[in-house]
Amino acid sequence: MATSHAMKSCATKLTKAEKKALRKQTKMINCLRRNNTDATTVSETPTRHLMIGNGGLMCGVERDQIVTLFQKFGNIQRILMLPGRSFSFISFENVNESVKAMDKIHGRVLESPSEFPKPETRFYLSFLERVPDDVSAEKIAKPAGLILVEDFVNDEEEKELIQTLGWDNDGSDNGMEGTGMKGYWSKASRQLRHRRVKHFGYEFLYGTNNVDKSSPLREGIPAMCDTVLNRIKKYVCFKPDQMTVNEYKPGQGIPPHIDTHSAFEDGIASISLGSQVTMEFRHPDGRHVPVVLPRRSLLVMTGESRYLWSHGITPRRYDIVDNTTARNSNKSVCDSDRLKEPKGSSQESTSTEGARAGTTLFERQTRISLTLRKIRHVPCKCGFSAQCDSQAKNTSAPQVPLSSDVPKSQVEAEKLEKLHVHEVYENIATHFSGTRHSPWPRIAKFLRDQPAGTIVADVGCGNGKYLGINDDIFKTGSDRSFNLAAICRERGFPVIVCDILSLPYRSDAFDVSLCIAVLHHLSTAERRLAGLRELVRITRPGGLVLVYVWALEQEVKNVKENELKELDFAGVNEVNDYESSARNGNEAMEKLKENGILSDSKESFPSKSENTIDHMKLRVNSSRDSFEQQDLFVPWKYSGRSKQQENQGKVSPENGDVSEGHVFHRYYHVFQDGELQSLCSHLDNATVEKHYYDKGNWCVILRKTQ
Amino acid sequence: MDLKLVGSGEEEVSNVVVNEVDFNPEFISRMIPKVGRSEGLPAEVIPDYENDEEFLKKVHHVLLEVQVEEGSLVCPETGRKFPIKNGIPNMLLNEDEV
Numbered sequence: 001m002a003t004s005h006a007m008k009s010c011a012t013k014l015t016k017a018e019k020k021a022l023r024k025q026t027k028m029i030n031c032l033r034r035n036n037t038d039a040t041t042v043s044e045t046p047t048r049h050l051m052i053g054n055g056g057l058m059c060g061v062e063r064d065q066i067v068t069l070f071q072k073f074g075n076i077q078r079i080l081m082l083p084g085r086s087f088s089f090i091s092f093e094n095v096n097e098s099v100k101a102m103d104k105i106h107g108r109v110l111e112s113p114s115e116f117p118k119p120e121t122r123f124y125l126s127f128l129e130r131v132p133d134d135v136s137a138e139k140i141a142k143p144a145g146l147i148l149v150e151d152f153v154n155d156e157e158e159k160e161l162i163q164t165l166g167w168d169n170d171g172s173d174n175g176m177e178g179t180g181m182k183g184y185w186s187k188a189s190r191q192l193r194h195r196r197v198k199h200f201g202y203e204f205l206y207g208t209n210n211v212d213k214s215s216p217l218r219e220g221i222p223a224m225c226d227t228v229l230n231r232i233k234k235y236v237c238f239k240p241d242q243m244t245v246n247e248y249k250p251g252q253g254i255p256p257h258i259d260t261h262s263a264f265e266d267g268i269a270s271i272s273l274g275s276q277v278t279m280e281f282r283h284p285d286g287r288h289v290p291v292v293l294p295r296r297s298l299l300v301m302t303g304e305s306r307y308l309w310s311h312g313i314t315p316r317r318y319d320i321v322d323n324t325t326a327r328n329s330n331k332s333v334c335d336s337d338r339l340k341e342p343k344g345s346s347q348e349s350t351s352t353e354g355a356r357a358g359t360t361l362f363e364r365q366t367r368i369s370l371t372l373r374k375i376r377h378v379p380c381k382c383g384f385s386a387q388c389d390s391q392a393k394n395t396s397a398p399q400v401p402l403s404s405d406v407p408k409s410q411v412e413a414e415k416l417e418k419l420h421v422h423e424v425y426e427n428i429a430t431h432f433s434g435t436r437h438s439p440w441p442r443i444a445k446f447l448r449d450q451p452a453g454t455i456v457a458d459v460g461c462g463n464g465k466y467l468g469i470n471d472d473i474f475k476t477g478s479d480r481s482f483n484l485a486a487i488c489r490e491r492g493f494p495v496i497v498c499d500i501l502s503l504p505y506r507s508d509a510f511d512v513s514l515c516i517a518v519l520h521h522l523s524t525a526e527r528r529l530a531g532l533r534e535l536v537r538i539t540r541p542g543g544l545v546l547v548y549v550w551a552l553e554q555e556v557k558n559v560k561e562n563e564l565k566e567l568d569f570a571g572v573n574e575v576n577d578y579e580s581s582a583r584n585g586n587e588a589m590e591k592l593k594e595n596g597i598l599s600d601s602k603e604s605f606p607s608k609s610e611n612t613i614d615h616m617k618l619r620v621n622s623s624r625d626s627f628e629q630q631d632l633f634v635p636w637k638y639s640g641r642s643k644q645q646e647n648q649g650k651v652s653p654e655n656g657d658v659s660e661g662h663v664f665h666r667y668y669h670v671f672q673d674g675e676l677q678s679l680c681s682h683l684d685n686a687t688v689e690k691h692y693y694d695k696g697n698w699c700v701i702l703r704k705t706q
Numbered sequence: 707m708d709l710k711l712v713g714s715g716e717e718e719v720s721n722v723v724v725n726e727v728d729f730n731p732e733f734i735s736r737m738i739p740k741v742g743r744s745e746g747l748p749a750e751v752i753p754d755y756e757n758d759e760e761f762l763k764k765v766h767h768v769l770l771e772v773q774v775e776e777g778s779l780v781c782p783e784t785g786r787k788f789p790i791k792n793g794i795p796n797m798l799l800n801e802d803e804v
Contacts, residue, residue, distance in 0.1 A: 414801075453736025474737060478797075485794050492725075498797035504788075509740075 021107025024124040028053030028087060043127040046099045048077075048092045053124035057320055058086040060118075063360035066090065069115055073101040080131055081360060083320045089131040101125065142289050143281045145303030147235055152298035153228065158273050164224060165245050166368050167196055195252045201242040202375055210263045211242065213375055225370075228271070232372060235300045236267030240372035248277065250364040253315030256282055256434075261307060261380035262390040264373040268306055270299045271372070275365035278319035281309045284386070284430045285463070285491045292321055295367075307384040310434070318361040386430055386483045405617060406523070406631045413523045420633065420667035421521040422480055428636055428664055429483030433463035442694050443516060444469050446546055446701075454511045457538060459500055460518030464488035467495075478503070500531045508540040517697070520549040520668050523631070528669070529682055536686045536704055545686065545702040552627050552670045554696050620665060630672065633665035671698045721776035723793075727766070734762045737769060 014022065028051065029042050042051075055061050066079055070090055074097025080089040092098045102125050112119040153161065200221045202211040221229065221243045229239050242264070246254070259268055272293045279299070281289045293299050301311070380390035407413035425432065443466060450456070452472035461467060461477030462484050468491070469475075477495040479485045488495040498504050500518060513535045522528045535545045620633045676698045680688050683702070690701040735756045755761050779788040779795055788797050 453733065455737075455740055472733065474733075480798075482794070482796075486792065489793050496795045496797050499799070502799055504795075504797040 017107065021122075021124060024053065024107065024122075025126055028124050029126055041129040043129045045127070046095050046102070047127045047129060048095050048098045049128040049131045050090050050092075050098050050101060051126045051128055052088045052090060053126070054086060054121070055123050056085040056087045057081050057083060057361055060318065060361065061088065065116060069105070069110070070101055073097050073104065078131065089128070091131055098127065102127070142291065143283070143301075143305035143309040145301065146281070146291070146305040147298075147300040147302065148291070148293070149235070149298040149300070150294050151296055152231070152271060153273070153296050155296070157228070158296050160224070161228075161271075161370070162273050162368055164222065165370070167247055195249070195254065196247040198245050199243070200245070201240075204242070204244055209260050211375060213377065221372075228370075229372065232269050232298065232300075235298070236265075236269060236302070236374070238265065238267070238374050240269060240374050242373045242375055244371040244373075246369045246371065248275075248313065248364075248367045248369065250275075250317045250366065251315055253313035256280065256310040256312030258307070258310050258387055259373070261376075261382060261384075261388045263376060265376045266302055266306055266382070267374070268301045269372040270301075271370040272297050272299070273368040273370070275367035276319075276321075276362065277313055277364060277367050278321060278362075279311055279313055281305065281311050282434060283309055284433050284487050290319075292319070304384075307382045308387055316364075318363055321360065321362045386486055392427075410524075410527075413527055416523050416667055417521065420665055424636065424664045424666050425481040426483050429463075429481055429487065432636075433484065433487050436463050436465055439465050439469060440695060442699075443514075443546070443548070447473065447475075447514075450512060455509070456512045456514060457503075457505060457510045458514040458516075459503065459535060460515055461488060461493075461495065462517075464491050464493045464495065466514060466516065467491075467493040500534055501527065503534045503538055505538040507537050508543075510539050511543045513539045513543070513545045515545065516548045517550065519547060520670060521666070523667060523669060525679070529679055532679060532683060536683055536702065539704045541685075541704050541706050543704050544689070545704070546699070547676065547702070548694070548697045548699050549676060550627075550668060550670045551693065551696055551698045552630055552672045553693075554626050618667070627670045631667075631669050634668050636664040636666055673698070676700050721774070723773050723775050724767075724771050725773060727770040729763060729766050731756075731759065731762050734766045734769070738765060741765075741769065 043049075052066065055066060061081075063079060063081055066081075066088060067076060070076055073092065075093040077091045077093055078089075079091075082088070090098075090101075092101070105123055106125040107122055110116040110121045110123070112121070200217065200219065202213070202216050204211055220241065225243070233239055248254075270293070272295055274295065276292060276294045276297075278290045278292050281291060291299075301309075305311075380388050382388055382391075385391040405412075407416050447456070447466060447469045450470065450473050454473040456473055456475040458464075458466055458475055458477045461479050464477055464487065467475045467477050467488060475493070477485075477488050477493055478498045479488070479495065480497065480499055482497055485495045485497050496504065500515070500522075515531070515535050519528050519531050522531055532545075532547070535547070539545055618631055618633055619629065620635060621628055677688055677691055677700065680686065680700055680702060685706045686702040686704045688700050689703045692699050738751060738755060752758060752761060773793055774790050775793050777790045779790065779797075780786070781788075786803070788795055790796070
C-alpha cells in the first residue's frame with residue numbers, strides 16, 4: 001500500500017491510516033521548520049534526501065538500526081542524527097531508492113523484530129531539498145590540561161579491580177571478608193541518591209565537600225592498586241593517597257562540579273571500569289565540551305581542566321557519541337588534542353561503513369570509577385581565584401537571612417544590599433554565570449536595532465551575555481561583582497567594577513544605557529530612583545535607557561518552562577539538563593523549614609488583616625511560581641565551584657550541617673504593575689517611550705530629553 | 707573630569723598588553739567624535755579623518771587594542787587612585803567618598 005508523497009493533495013479519499021500518516025508528516029515538517037531556521041526545505045517532489053520523523057536520537061533510535069532498515073532500498077550515502085532531535089536525515093544515491101523507501105516505510109507499523117527491534121514503531125518520511133550540515137561536527141576545543149589515556153588497565157586488571165572494589169548486586173561490598181575491612185567500609189561506604197560510593201585513605205565528606213585531613217581512615221588504598229598508582233605517577237607527579245570508588249548504574253550521574261581546590265592537589269585521576277561514559281566539561285563562559293571516557297581508560301584533569309572547568313555526568317541511559325572515535329581504541333596514549341580531531345560524521349561516503357559512522361547512541365552499562373587524588377596540605381594558589389576556596393575572601397557568606405526588616409535608612413539599606421546582594425553574587429558568580437547562557441531575544445533585538453557606531457553602557461552586565469551582541473556598536477560593561485566582571489574579562493569584553501549609584505562615566509557619554517535585572521536589588525525607593533537618575537545622567541540627550549526589573553505579577557501559566565528557568569525563580573537554578581533541577585529548589589525550601597527558618601506555609605502567607613505589618617518584614621519566598629510580597633529574599637541553591645552538590649542523598653544525622661553554605665539569599669524588590677513608570681515619572685529629563693512586560697519583567701525604554 | 711592613567715607604582719611602568727582586533731574604518735570613524743581627548747590621541751582631530759587610514763589605524767590601536775592589565779586611574783583633582791587589576795578597573799568608592 002503506497003501512501004501519498006510528501007505534501008501531495010489529500011483531496012482524494014484517504015483511509016484512516018493514511019490520514020494519520022499525513023497528519024504526522026505535517027507535524028514532523030513543522031517540527032523541522034521550528035528547529036532549522038535556514039538549513040532545510042521540504043520538497044514537493046521526490047528527492048534523494050529524506051527526513052525520518054520519529055527516527056532521531058531523541059526517540060532512542062540508533063544509527064545502526066536506520067542503516068539496517070534502509071539499506072535494502074539502495075546505497076545510503078549519508079545519515080545525519082543530531083543530538084536532541086526526534087528526527088534524522090538519510091540521503092540515498094538516487095531518487096528511485098528514496099521513493100522506494102518512502103513507499104515501504106512511511107507511516108507503516110514496522111515488523112518487530114525483523115525490521116525494527118521496538119514493536120509498534122512507525123516512521124514518517126518527507127522528501128527534502130537538501131540535508132543540513134552536521135553542526136555537531138563543529139567541536140569546541142577541549143579543556144586545557146586534560147589528559148586521556150586509553151587502555152590504561154587491561155582486561156584482567158579491570159576484572160580484578162571490579163571484583164575487589166565493586167559491589168555485589170545485593171548491595172553488599174565485594175570481597176575482603178575477614179580482613180577487618182568490612183566494618184570500615186560500612187562507615188565509609190554510602191548510598192547517595194544517584195550512585196554508590198566508598199572511600200579509601202581519607203573519607204570524602206559530602207557535607208563540607210572536603211576531607212578531614214587530620215583523620216585518615218585506618219586502611220589506606222588497598223595494596224592491589226599499587227601497580228596502577230605507580231603508573232598514574234607518570235601523569236600527575238605524585239602517588240595519590242585518597243581513592244573514591246563510585247558505581248554508576250545506567251541512568252545515574254553526578255552533577256557538574258569542580259573538586260574543592262583546598263582539598264586536593266593539581267592532578268585528579270579517574271579510571272573507568274565496566275563501561276564507557278560521556279563526561280561533560282563546562283567553562284564558566286558557557287563553553288560545553290563532552291568527552292568520551294572509554295572503558296579501561298584513565299582521565300587526568302590538570303591545570304585549567306581541574307581548577308576552572310566543571311565536570312559532571314548527565315544521568316541518562318544513553319550517550320550520544322561519535323562512533324568514529326569511540327571505535328578507535330588502539331592508541332595507548334591519547335593526548336587531549338585528539339579529542340578535537342574532525343569527526344567523520346559529515347563525510348560523504350558511499351559505503352555502508354561510511355553511513356554507519358557518525359553520531360549515534362551508546363547504551364551505558366554499569367560503570368565503576370576509581371577517582372584517585374592527593375590530599376593538599378597547603379592552601380591552593382592556583383590562578384583561578386573565582387573558583388578557589390583557598391583564595392575566597394569571604395567563604396562564610398550568610399546562608400540564612402538574618403531576620404530583617406525592610407530598610408528604613410540609608411545605612412540599613414547599604415547593609416542589606418552588601419550582605420544579600422553584593423556578597424551573594426560574589427559567591428555564586430561562577431554558578432550564576434553557568435545558568436546565564438542565552439540573551440533574551442527582545443533585548444538582543446533592541447541591541448541589534450541600534451545604528452552602527454552606537455556606544456552602549458551595560459550597567460550590571462553580569463557575565464556579559466549582552467556584550468557580544470552586534471559588532472557594529474561599541475559596548476562596555478560594568479558590574480558590582482568582581483567575580484562576574486572577571487568572567488566578562490575572560491570573555492574578552494571591556495568591563496569595570498562600579499556601583500550603579502555612582503557610575504564613573506561622564507555625563508551624556510552614551511547613546512544607549514542598558515540596565516537589566518539590577519534596580520530590583522536596590523532596597524529603597526529612593527535608591528532605585530537614584531539608580532535611574534545615574535542611568536539617565538550618563539546617557540546623551542536623545543539617547544535611550546532600557547530597564548528590566550522583576551515583576552511581582554508572574555504569569556506562570558503563560559510562561560514557558562525555559563523562561564522560568566532564566567528567571568531562576570525561587571532557587572530553580574540548576575545548570576541545564578540535570579534531572580534534579582526542580583527538586584533542588586524544593587529541597588532548599590525543605591531544609592529551611594526543617595531548621596525552623598521558614599515558617600509553615602500557613603504562616604508565611606499572611607492573612608489580609610496582617611498584611612500591612614507583615615510586609616515590613618523580609619521573608620524568604622517559599623513559592624516556586626509566585627512572589628508573596630514585594631520585598632523578599634529569593635534563595636539560590638548553590639552548586640559548583642568548591643561546593644560539590646553530591647549531598648543530594650538523604651541527610652544523615654551525623655551530616656546535619658549538610659546545607660552549610662549551599663543556600664544563598666538574594667534580596668529583591670519586585671515591581672508591581674505601573675510602579676516602574678511611576679518611578680520614571682520623577683525624572684525631569686527623560687520620558688517613557690515604551691513600557692512592556694517581557695518574561696516576568698516590567699520593562700521601560702526611556703528617552704533622555706535634555 | 708577625565709581620569710589620568712598611571713603605572714601600578716611610582717616608578718613602575720604599567721603592564722600593558724596589546725590584543726589585535728580587526729580593523730573596521732567605518733566603526734572607528736564613528737567613534738572619534740564621541741571620544742574625549744586623552745593621552746595617546748592628538749589634541750585636535752585632523753580634518754577629513756574619515757579618509758585617513760593611517761590616522762584611523764592609530765586610533766583603532768589606542769581605543770581597541772591597547773589594554774592596561776595592571777595600573778591605576780588617577781583623578782587629577784583629588785589624587786584618588788582607582789586600581790586596575792587583571793585588566794579590570796575598580797571604580798568603587800568607599801563609604802566616606804560617596
